Amino acid sequence: MAEIQQQADSGKGGKKRAKKMSTKIDMTPMVDLAFLLLTFFMLTTTFAKPSAMQISMPVKPKPEDEQTELKASLAFTVLLGENNKLYYYEGLLDQSVKPELKASDYSANGIRKVLLERRARQPETVVLIKPEDKSNYKNMVDILDEMTITSQKKYALVDITKEDSDLIKSSGL
Template structure:
């Protein structure tokens, strides 16, 4: 306490020359260092708007696809193990197993169908997807997406049975026969 007062007294004594300034400072009520940030903020916001407009937020994702390499040899397939999914030019889906009559199917039921049929036949089912050339590409991707989603369920179910999933899937070009068969349905 005594030292403090002594110090203050000494300080006061030393600042005698600047005594005229001291009262001013007290009055000013200094709140801190102040810098004009306007140009900085201008540039910062300029850059900010630039980056905001040039950046693309939603990165597109991909759906992986693989097709078999070109081969001449014919593979024989049991009709009872073949799931035909055909898509007519007006995006109507038909399915049949082997030589059964084609049945109309809504896209929302496709996943269930793929899961059930695959589980029923364990790993043997071959899915052949035949799509009319007039179907919009967006719809094709939706079908492939449904089949990919079905794959998840099939995988987990088969794993319970201790089986390793082997996907047998082919995109087959539509033949004239296919077109006539589902035309009037």
């Protein structure tokens, strides 16, 4: 606590002066209280919980002879390009048929609108997501978020083919 110390009389004669009092404050109880409060608030605070996106992992692949072919009418291909660019086309890329490549973006009026319109027309759509080597990770996460937002039941991350890369280069978009 606090205590007051009095100075002894110096023994000189003359005028009587008021005695000087010095104070000494013991800080130990205040430090104890500060640590108790700090400990209390640290233990009672809820920390931010990490948020994780749910992703369904595929089952073991079937042997080649048991796999079913994907129909071109059910396929919808999304190509992730460099510099945050996004391209898509309907169907599968075939030697005989060159699909019409369209550009879009990651906004609500971009790929989300296209995916919702496609799902309304063809509920069994399978979306093939093909990121280029120069596309960034954020774009892949964004397109996976769009799959969740638009409630796509079937989608797959697939390696981009040389034909898809050539289609992007030749399109001029």
